[in-house]
Amino acid sequence: MAQAEFHYPCESCGADLRFAPGQERLVCDHCGHVQDIPRATGRGVSRLRELPLELGLEARLPEGEVEENRTVSCPNCGARIEVSGAGHALECPFCATPVVTDTGTHRQIKPQGVVPFRLTEADARAALGRWLGSLWFAPGGLAQYARRGRKMAGVYAPFWTFDALSQTGYMGQRGDYWYETRQVQVMVDGRPQTRTQQVRHVRWTNVSGRVGRAFDDVLIYAARSLRPAHVDGLRPWDLSQLAEYRPDYLAGFAAEGYTVDLGEGHHLAQAEMIRVIQSDVRRDIGGDEQRILRMDPAFSSETFKHILLPVWTAAYRFQGRSYTFVVNAQTGQVQGDRPWSPWKIAAAVVAAAVVLGVIYYLDRSGTFGR
Known part of the structure; x- marks a missing residue:
């Protein structure tokens, strides 16, 4: 994961520029200078490079498709943090654990595409506040605590996308x-x-047949710092907004390096594809119930991309416990570790017991039967 931010000097005053969410430009918070981001190929998934899966799995990609970065792993959540320049202390954006950089390097496949940030930090904080305020049995002060100007970290999370053609013979x-x-x-x-x-x-009745399907952009989270349930809860992503990767989009933000390598990502993607193929087979079998006795899926024309998707993260300590929240910076969808208030739960249990007791008393006294 890349936490050392990408720095771009302002042409006017020399201060750091940052990417402006929802816009195609870099802005300087010091002097207000605005600098457009060049767009060589424009947006659109069709413009992005699809890399041959076989070359990626065999580590035979062209040198231009890989890069070497200094990295360190967060000792708490395992997120991989990419650093640049002189070593310095960092804080993990996923769990707020202090991390001290080292001088190690890590060789990785370059991103091919990026969905730029659409929501600002203020937008994300407002979405988080609404989500916290809607939770049942959450501590009353948590939403207010989250709104008190607590800084959120903008992070580009790593994903793999996989394309494939499939032909599957089956018996059932x-x-x-x-x-x-x-x-x-x-x-x-x-x-x-x-x-x-x-x-x-x-x-x-015994049946057999064959089904075919083309898979496009099967999306796999390429790290482990976020819980699978949280990653699933951030969906859907509008991948039609993918832009060709440019470091400019990362100015002022962090970028997580992948810790799920291409081979493991491919294995997870094929498992998702097979679940879809099973549904295709059941539909092809028809009837009221189906039994699949055998499937022989064959995949061809397999390609992949490494892409970055934007999230706002926050790690809060509330009443002695840590809570991690993440906001989809494209849609505003919120996921996180939800706290529970034992006092509110106890009050609800007592209230329910009172209601049931009243109903029981009225029933025994014959009030309902009159």
């Missing part, structure tokens, strides 16, 4: 419902009665 069984009418004896008010019932059965 199709289940079709059929119903049998039966006469059964039941007791009604102590007397036996004969009633008609419909009993469902399943007729199974």
